Amino acid sequence: MTVREPNPEPNNPLGMDGIEFIEYATSQPQALGSVLQSMGFVPIARHRSREVTLYRQGTMNLIVNAHPDALPGMSAPAATPELKAIALRVRDAAFAWRRSLDLGAWEMPTRASAMELNIPGIHGVGDSLIYFVDRYRDFSIYDVDFVPLPGAESRPLALAGLHYFGIVQSILEDRTADWLEFYEQLLGFTVLPEGKFFGVMPKGTLLESPCRKFYLQLVEPPPGSEDIHWEENLLRIGLGAPDVRAATRVLKERGVIFIDHGSVQPSEKGALTQVYFGGVTFELVVSHLKPGAPGGRGQP
Amino acid sequence: MDTITLAGPLEAKLKAVRDAGFSQIMVSARDIVEHPGGEAAAIALVRQSGLRVTGFQTLRDFEGLPDHLHAYKLDIAKAMLVMCRALGSKLLVVCSSTSAHASGDPDVLARDLRKLAMLAVPLGIRVAYEALSWGKRVKEFPQAWNIVAAANRSNLGLELDSFHMLATRTELDELDLIDLQKVFLVQLSDFMWRELPSIEERINTARHFRVFPGEGLHGEEVADLVRRLDQKGYRGDYSLEVFNDDYTQLPPAFVTGRARQAVKWLTDRVSRRSLPVRRDRPRAQRSG
Numbered sequence: 001m002t003v004r005e006p007n008p009e010p011n012n013p014l015g016m017d018g019i020e021f022i023e024y025a026t027s028q029p030q031a032l033g034s035v036l037q038s039m040g041f042v043p044i045a046r047h048r049s050r051e052v053t054l055y056r057q058g059t060m061n062l063i064v065n066a067h068p069d070a071l072p073g074m075s076a077p078a079a080t081p082e083l084k085a086i087a088l089r090v091r092d093a094a095f096a097w098r099r100s101l102d103l104g105a106w107e108m109p110t111r112a113s114a115m116e117l118n119i120p121g122i123h124g125v126g127d128s129l130i131y132f133v134d135r136y137r138d139f140s141i142y143d144v145d146f147v148p149l150p151g152a153e154s155r156p157l158a159l160a161g162l163h164y165f166g167i168v169q170s171i172l173e174d175r176t177a178d179w180l181e182f183y184e185q186l187l188g189f190t191v192l193p194e195g196k197f198f199g200v201m202p203k204g205t206l207l208e209s210p211c212r213k214f215y216l217q218l219v220e221p222p223p224g225s226e227d228i229h230w231e232e233n234l235l236r237i238g239l240g241a242p243d244v245r246a247a248t249r250v251l252k253e254r255g256v257i258f259i260d261h262g263s264v265q266p267s268e269k270g271a272l273t274q275v276y277f278g279g280v281t282f283e284l285v286v287s288h289l290k291p292g293a294p295g296g297r298g299q300p
Numbered sequence: 301m302d303t304i305t306l307a308g309p310l311e312a313k314l315k316a317v318r319d320a321g322f323s324q325i326m327v328s329a330r331d332i333v334e335h336p337g338g339e340a341a342a343i344a345l346v347r348q349s350g351l352r353v354t355g356f357q358t359l360r361d362f363e364g365l366p367d368h369l370h371a372y373k374l375d376i377a378k379a380m381l382v383m384c385r386a387l388g389s390k391l392l393v394v395c396s397s398t399s400a401h402a403s404g405d406p407d408v409l410a411r412d413l414r415k416l417a418m419l420a421v422p423l424g425i426r427v428a429y430e431a432l433s434w435g436k437r438v439k440e441f442p443q444a445w446n447i448v449a450a451a452n453r454s455n456l457g458l459e460l461d462s463f464h465m466l467a468t469r470t471e472l473d474e475l476d477l478i479d480l481q482k483v484f485l486v487q488l489s490d491f492m493w494r495e496l497p498s499i500e501e502r503i504n505t506a507r508h509f510r511v512f513p514g515e516g517l518h519g520e521e522v523a524d525l526v527r528r529l530d531q532k533g534y535r536g537d538y539s540l541e542v543f544n545d546d547y548t549q550l551p552p553a554f555v556t557g558r559a560r561q562a563v564k565w566l567t568d569r570v571s572r573r574s575l576p577v578r579r580d581r582p583r584a585q586r587s588g
C-alpha cells in the first residue's frame with residue numbers, strides 16, 4: 001500500500017486529479033434517471049440503505065440522491081433535480097479537508113452526505129458540497145455503500161467518448177472576484193485569460209483545475225436580466241467530446257433534443273440540450289482533454 | 301439609521317425609521333436574539349419592513365487570537381455570518397480587536413481576516429473592518445487599511461467611522477492612500493467635547509454620548525469627511541451610528557426626527573449628490 005504524504009505542490013496544493021463523481025438531488029429519481037440514460041449514463045448500483053443510485057458512463061460517475069435528507073436544512077429534495085455535490089479526487093482527502101478549513105472553508109453537515117462512508121467535504125456554492133476523495137486508485141468508494149444492480153455492466157463504455165469537461169456555476173452580480181478567490185485559494189484553480197472559451201456558451205469566467213482535467217465556469221446574470229430570478233448554485237454539467245457533431249448525432253438518435261434556435265446552435269464547438277424538469281440541461285463541448293481512469297477498480 | 305440609537309422593541313424601531321423616510325437600517329445581533337418572539341420572528345420583521353439592511357454588527361475581538369481562542373472565536377464568527385445571511389444583510393461589520401490576548405503581528409491579523417472573508421464568500425457576504433479608537437493594535441483607519449490591503453480579498457474592505465477618526469484625530473489626508481472601492485461602509489456621528497485623549501474617555505463617550513452630525517463640536521470635520529469621500533468617488537452607504545443614553549430613553553420618532561435634521565444639516569454643507577437618501581444608486585452598486 002502506498003503511503004500518501006501531504007506533499008503540496010505550488011500549482012496543485014491538494015494533488016487534485018479530476019472529478020470522482022457528481023451528485024444530483026431530486027425527489028423524482030426515475031424521471032431524472034431516464035434522462036441520464038438517454039445521455040448515455042447506465043445505472044450500475046444502488047445504495048445499501050438509502051434511495052441513492054450510482055450511474056456510470058466511461059470515466060464518469062454520477063450519483064442520483066433521492067434520500068429525504070439529501071439537502072441540508074430541507075426535509076426532502078426538490079422535484080427539479082439540482083446539482084448538489086462535486087467529489088474531487090485528491091492525493092490526501094484528510095489533508096485537503098484540513099487545509100481548506102484552515103483557510104476558511106465551512107465544514108459540511110455530515111447528514112447531507114450520500115455516502116455512509118466518511119467522505120470529508122466542505123460547503124460549496126449555494127447549498128452544494130465539495131467532497132474530497134483519495135481512494136480511487138486501488139479501492140472503490142462505492143464498494144462500501146453500493147450493491148451492484150443485477151446484470152448491470154459495471155464499466156459501461158462512454159458514448160462518443162463523452163467525459164466530464166466541467167461545471168457551470170451561476171453567481172450573483174459583482175461576485176466573480178469573490179468566487180475566483182474561493183477556487184484559487186482553497187483548491188488551486190487558475191483563471192483562464194479573458195476571452196478564452198470552449199463550446200457555444202461564451203460568457204462568464206473560466207477556471208482551470210490544477211490537474212488540468214476539468215473546468216469551472218462562473219456566470220453572473222447577463223445584462224438586462226434584472227427581472228429574472230437568479231441565484232447562486234451549480235447550474236449544469238459540461239460533457240467533453242472529441243467530436244461534438246458525432247456525439248450530438250448519437251444522442252439525438254437516443255431521443256435527446258438540442259436547442260437549435262437563437263444564439264445557441266449545435267456546432268463542431270458545442271451544443272446545449274433542452275431543459276428538463278425546469279432546470280436540468282447538459283452542455284456538450286469539443287474537448288482536448290484525455291479522460292482519466294474510471295473511478296475505482298473494484299466492483300460495482 | 302442604526303437600531304442602536306433607538307429605544308423600544310424592534311417593531312417600533314423599524315416603524316420609526318421607515319416613517320422618517322429612511323430606506324435602510326443597520327441591524328445589531330442583539331436586535332435579533334433579544335426579540336421576545338425569537339430569532340426567526342425578528343428576522344421576518346426586518347425582512348418585511350421594506351427597509352434594506354445596510355449591514356449587520358458587530359463581530360468583536362476576532363483577529364489575532366492564539367489557537368484555542370481562535371477556534372472559539374471562529375465559531376462565534378460563523379454564527380454571526382449565518383445570522384447575517386438570514387437577515388438578508390450583505391455586510392458584516394468587524395471591529396479591530398481590543399483583546400490583550402491578540403497578536404499584533406500584521407501578518408497574523410491579515411491571515412485571520414482573510415479566513416473570515418473566505419467564510420463569508422459562499423454566504424454572499426462582504427466583511428467591513430473597522431478601526432476602534434481603543435483597539436489594541438489597530439486604532440486608526442490607516443492601520444486598518446494596511447491590514448485589509450495585506451489580506452487582499454475582494455469581499456474584505458474597510459468601514460470608516462467618523463467618531464473613531466475624530467477621537468484619534470487622524471488626518472483626513474490619509475484617505476488619499478486608500479482605495480475607496482474598498483470602503484464598504486461609512487458610519488457618521490459626532491460628540492460634544494473637543495478632545496478624547498484617553499482610552500477610557502473614548503470608550504465612555506463612544507458608548508453613551510455620541511450625537512448626530514450637526515449636534516456636536518466636530519460637525520465641520522464630519523461634513524469635510526463626507527465631502528472628501530464624495531469627491532474621491534465613494535458611492536457606498538452611509539449610516540448614522542449614534543450611541544446616546546438620552547436617545548435611548550426617548551420616543552423613537554423624536555430621535556429619527558433629529559436624524560432627519562442631521563441629514564439636512566449635512567446636505568446643506570455637502571453637494572447634494574452625496575446625500576444618501578437622495579442619491580441615485582447606480583445599478584452596479586452593492587448593498588451594505
